[in-house]
Amino acid sequence: MTLESKKIWTNSRKSISMLHTESKNWISEIDFILDEIRFLKHLLSAKYIDYLFAGLAKRIEIFTKKLEVEKETSTLLKESIQKHEIFLTDLIEHNNLISNINYIEQHKTLNKEIDIYLKKYKNLKKQIFDAVEKVMRKKNIKKLL
Numbered sequence: 245m246t247l248e249s250k251k252i253w254t255n256s257r258k259s260i261s262m263l264h265t266e267s268k269n270w271i272s273e274i275d276f277i278l279d280e281i282r283f284l285k286h287l288l289s290a291k292y293i294d295y296l297f298a299g300l301a302k303r304i305e306i307f308t309k310k311l312e313v314e315k316e317t318s319t320l321l322k323e324s325i326q327k328h329e330i331f332l333t334d335l336i337e338h339n340n341l342i343s344n345i346n347y348i349e350q351h352k353t354l355n356k357e358i359d360i361y362l363k364k365y366k367n368l369k370k371q372i373f374d375a376v377e378k379v380m381r382k383k384n385i386k387k388l389l
Contacts, residue, residue, distance in 0.1 A: 260332070260336060263332060263351055264329070264332060266351070266355070267325050267328060267329050267332070270321075270325050270354070270358050271322060271325055271326070273358075273362070274318050274321055274322045274325070275322075277314070277318050277365055278315065278318050278319075280369070281311050281314060281315050281318070284307075284311055284369070284372055285308060285311055287372075287376065288304050288307060288308055288311075288372070289308075294379050294383060295375070295379055300375055300378070300379065303375055304375070307368070307371070307372050307375065310368055311368070311372075314364075314365050314368060317361060318361075318365075321354075321357065321358060321361060324354060324357075325354060328350060328351065328354060331347060331350075332347065335347055
């Protein structure tokens with residue numbers, strides 16, 4: 245069995261092992277994000293009194309809801325990637341990867357979805373950190389006075 249995928253992929257070839265490695269990396273990234281979401285939700289709830297005091301209650305509520313949406317999206321993406329990996333295994337076992345254009349297209353689509361998801365999640369995380377930093381600064385200013 246050849247390890248090369250014969251389909252052209254944005255002017256370069258991707259081997260089966262490269263496709264598998266990308267999928268594993270996606271799952272790893274999503275697992276990490278799920279851990280981060282758990283931490284961020286705890287951070288927001290643990291400091292809730294400080295956020296209320298800083299006038300950020302509504303914003304924290306919105307962040308918490310958005311984190312829940314991101315968690316659900318992560319879980320769905322992870323399931324899609326796992327199904328994608330099962331499909332890859334099946335194609336390898338039957339030596340059909342080279343002739344299966346759908347798999348390559350599905351991989352490209354997943355790649356785009358994950359890129360979009362990661363950008364969206366990182367933006368949300370930045371907003372949360374900005375809010376936490378704002379609370380910390382207000383708290384430190386009051387300690388100095």
